[in-house]
């Protein structure tokens with residue numbers, strides 16, 4: 001696709017501003033009704049989903065030109081997808097999120113990206129990871145785990161910890177717990193490229209070519225190793241494998257670790273024996289929730305009824321967040337004795353972003369921290385002792401937002417509580 005392919009979406013946008021809020025029928029209070037961190041923080045229409053469509057339409061039509069402000073507008077956004085869901089639910093079946101991504105590709109191809117991206121992308125090209133950890137430190141969490149090395153051996157299941165879990169930051173225990181559960185379940189599991197990035201985050205930063213090369217390399221290595229299923233505890237990797245790799249032709253089944261644990265609990269193959277006395281609230285990661293829907297191949301045509309109403313023949317898959325992964329993490333938490341689950345107001349497809357997505361953590365640290373702090377406020381309003389998620393990027397962002405120690409809320413990954421309960 002090219003940016004011009006999204007011209008019709010920009011023309012169709014009525015500037016109604018539904019995309020600045022969570023879907024209206026899910027609003028519970030004015031305090032937590034906003035859905036777009038970008039427009040809330042920047043307080044200017046162009047920083048909303050619809051505003052960005054207007055911005056690129058003006059560029060395509062030659063009515064404006066790329067400036068530093070345009071770059072700021074395109075990239076100061078988490079690509080969290082709330083605008084996409086709100087537009088589809090409240091307004092039109094438009095591909096707002098896909099258009100925002102394409103806007104970034106278009107700018108990145110012209111070398112117009114936030115200055116802070118340079119060091120990140122150079123590191124990714126040199127080391128295959130977004131993070132600066134030296135090669136020697138990669139995957140030290142897996143030492144002694146006794147699993148297959150799929151660069152030399154074969155297995156049908158590969159465990160992909162994700163670079164954020166592999167490369168320090170105190171999050172390695174989630175990877176180790178996951179691997180131990182997979183092995184105890186008697187699965188023939190292996191590791192490949194331990195500590196390498198899936199490429200999803202550079203895709204969202206606008207580097208389409210780097211992503212495509214990474215996907216081709218990983219899919220080739222999986223094929224050589226006979227991999228049929230990938231399991232990951234990272235929501236970003238989950239979305240990358242389940243949706244982005246599927247678009248590149250992958251047929252490898254993708255399972256998030258919370259889905260796997262939920263399955264084991266349901267089948268009576270995993271039992272929680274140690275109470276964890278904690279009142280928790282669960283944060284839906286964007287890439288496991290509303291963007292965690294399976295990719296459905298579609299080929300067809302856009303048609304108009306009476307020259308106006310747009311229909312797709314055959315009907316097009318509608319990615320509106322309804323098929324995201326919402327129940328498995330909640331069911332796992334409810335299955336742990338001692339845990340009481342209370343909900344925030346913005347949940348499931350209406351969840352507020354943690355702030356780290358779309359290259360915001362890398363390029364705009366202050367906006368990133370502000371977005372995380374807003375979610376922490378919402379968690380505190382529930383009276384919960386702990387904010388729990390299923391993504392290392394969310395966990396890291398919330399932990400940093402709480403670093404001043406003022407808030408009486410702790411941060412966990414679901415799998416850290418699973419480990420305590422075993």
Ligand code: SF4
Pocket residue numbers: 012013014015016017018019020049050051053086087091092094096
């Ligand atoms: S909700 Fe959709 S139609 Fe309305 S302003 Fe946003 S993008 Fe445009």
Ligand code: SF4
Pocket residue numbers: 019035036037038039047048049077078079080081082083084100
């Ligand atoms: S993707 Fe998220 S941050 Fe970006 S415009 Fe849409 S709602 Fe706002």
